[in-house]
Amino acid sequence: MRVVHHATGIALALFVFATAHIAPSAADQPAPAQASPWSDAELKIIRSLSIGSLPALAPDPSNKVGDDARAASLGHRIFFDTRFSADDQVSCATCHLPAAAFTDGRKLGRGVGTAGRNTMTLLGAAYSPWFFWDGRKDSQWSQALGPLESDVEHGGTRTGFSQLIASDRAYRTAYEALFGDLPDLSDPSRFPLSAGPVEDESLHTAWRRMAAPDRDAVNRVFANIGKAVAAYQRLLLPGPSRFDQYAEAVVAGNSAAAEEIFTANEANGLRLFIGSGQCTRCHNGPLFTNNDFHNTGVPRWPSMPHDQGRIDGISAARADIFNCRGAYSDASADDCRELRFAKTEGPELVGAMKTPTLRSVSQTAPYMHAGQYATLAPVLEHYNRAPTAENGKSELEPLGLTQDDLNDLRDFLLTLDSPPAVESKYLSPPD
Ligand code: HEC
Numbered sequence: 001m002r003v004v005h006h007a008t009g010i011a012l013a014l015f016v017f018a019t020a021h022i023a024p025s026a027a028d029q030p031a032p033a034q035a036s037p038w039s040d041a042e043l044k045i046i047r048s049l050s051i052g053s054l055p056a057l058a059p060d061p062s063n064k065v066g067d068d069a070r071a072a073s074l075g076h077r078i079f080f081d082t083r084f085s086a087d088d089q090v091s092c093a094t095c096h097l098p099a100a101a102f103t104d105g106r107k108l109g110r111g112v113g114t115a116g117r118n119t120m121t122l123l124g125a126a127y128s129p130w131f132f133w134d135g136r137k138d139s140q141w142s143q144a145l146g147p148l149e150s151d152v153e154h155g156g157t158r159t160g161f162s163q164l165i166a167s168d169r170a171y172r173t174a175y176e177a178l179f180g181d182l183p184d185l186s187d188p189s190r191f192p193l194s195a196g197p198v199e200d201e202s203l204h205t206a207w208r209r210m211a212a213p214d215r216d217a218v219n220r221v222f223a224n225i226g227k228a229v230a231a232y233q234r235l236l237l238p239g240p241s242r243f244d245q246y247a248e249a250v251v252a253g254n255s256a257a258a259e260e261i262f263t264a265n266e267a268n269g270l271r272l273f274i275g276s277g278q279c280t281r282c283h284n285g286p287l288f289t290n291n292d293f294h295n296t297g298v299p300r301w302p303s304m305p306h307d308q309g310r311i312d313g314i315s316a317a318r319a320d321i322f323n324c325r326g327a328y329s330d331a332s333a334d335d336c337r338e339l340r341f342a343k344t345e346g347p348e349l350v351g352a353m354k355t356p357t358l359r360s361v362s363q364t365a366p367y368m369h370a371g372q373y374a375t376l377a378p379v380l381e382h383y384n385r386a387p388t389a390e391n392g393k394s395e396l397e398p399l400g401l402t403q404d405d406l407n408d409l410r411d412f413l414l415t416l417d418s419p420p421a422v423e424s425k426y427l428s429p430p431d
């Protein structure tokens with residue numbers, strides 16, 4: 001009898017292990033008698049944070065090829081192609097490394113020069129209405145146009161990129177299947193090999209000298225490049241993490257399974273995260289971001305000027321010819337509510353940055369908009385102390401947590417790691 005019981009015990013343990021770690025059917029099992037350590041209000045928040053609460057990605061009305069697999073395939077190719085740069089060395093993947101949650105481990109992004117900000121993850125970014133730390137772009141396709149012409153990132157020009165699409169047979173075929181015929185760019189007196197409204201004065205002058213309809217034709221090709229790259233990036237989503245397994249178990253009332261998944265420290269970290277740590281004021285929803293802008297008083301590097309953040313970002317987004325309401329957008333004016341109703345002034349926008357996702361946060365170090373903190377420990381100390389902002393006003397208040405609490409918070413944050421939910425072929429360059 002003992003032996004039989006023992007065997008049943010092992011089978012049961014294996015079963016609990018299996019439901020906790022793999023099967024999504026914990027809810028179907030009778031809950032153990034043990035009382036849940038979480039209140040109903042806490043369970044509601046935990047459920048709202050879990051990946052299961054992530055809705056399907058809504059279409060982007062400004063990008064009619066956003067969900068076209070052919071566009072994603074073209075965008076995939078461009079994303080990894082270093083020919084889209086001034087020195088043939090830089091691609092999007094130079095800074096957005098798939099193996100590092102699409103970040104680069106550097107304080108500041110480095111392409112043909114050094115960027116003024118920290119590289120952001122791309123996982124789940126498609127859910128945001130605003131792009132960059134300051135939200136100066138209102139779509140993922142118009143975002144992609146920024147680094148391509150930045151003199152510190154790809155350092156190229158829109159005329160040059162259009163020429164590349166036209167001269168490479170595979171690109172030309174894929175492009176024309178999606179967007180129709182390319183304009184005839186073969187006359188160098190009308191379409192220089194490189195011209196665009198960029199930092200470099202001679203390239204900018206060459207752009208100004210082009211006839212307005214020719215500039216418009218190039219702008220359209222450039223926008224379409226962005227739309228293809230955005231279609232690819234819309235496939236880059238975070239996968240379920242250990243936290244999500246825990247959330248599923250506690251929401252199903254399966255405390256015994258939950259205890260197998262989280263240590264007591266991790267569970268306490270979660271309690272602090274949604275409770276006295278006040279993290280869910282901003283890091284909420286299944287992507288752990290409200291996609292809004294906040295001043296949290298992160299100090300600048302002494303060698304760098306004050307970063308004005310959202311106050312400059314929103315005026316740039318409104319002035320951008322590639323925004324939702326512009327001539328290159330596929331949206332109707334009605335679709336552009338985010339842009340229309342965005343707050344454009346107010347002291348709270350000064351120095352405000354986009355709340356980053358915390359999914360796979362162990363891989364996005366160094367942290368903050370200019371990589372100010374190398375590890376999570378100083379990030380958490382920052383929140384605990386809530387220093388006065390040097391620019392604008394910080395929304396944080398000191399938390400008064402103990403060192404043990406901060407360690408638990410860190411342990412919890414590390415449970416948000418997961419392999420991306422991305423088809424593996426999209427995690428490396430195409431053949
Ligand atoms: C030199 C490094 C570098 C290169 C090359 C680069 N990026 Fe970035 N990326 C960054 C940095 C730095 C930021 C944040 C910049 C800012 O806020 O001003 C960023 C931000 C982003 C964001 C915003 C994410 C969000 O949540 O708002 C997206 C999307 C993105 N990059 C996609 C791309 C694509 C697509 C390419 C290629 C066309 C590309 N990047 C090329 C460094 C780079």
Ligand code: HEC
Nearest residue numbers: 277279281282294298353354355356364367368369383395
């Ligand atoms: C008032 C809104 C707000 C609150 C509250 C808040 N955060 Fe943040 N969080 C942000 C913003 C905004 C940034 C980016 C700030 C910057 O770069 O200057 C950020 C950045 C971070 C980062 C860096 C992520 C990365 O990839 O760079 C971590 C980690 C983080 N927060 C964790 C927490 C934790 C843990 C708490 C609770 C103790 C918390 N946050 C509370 C808004 C907030």
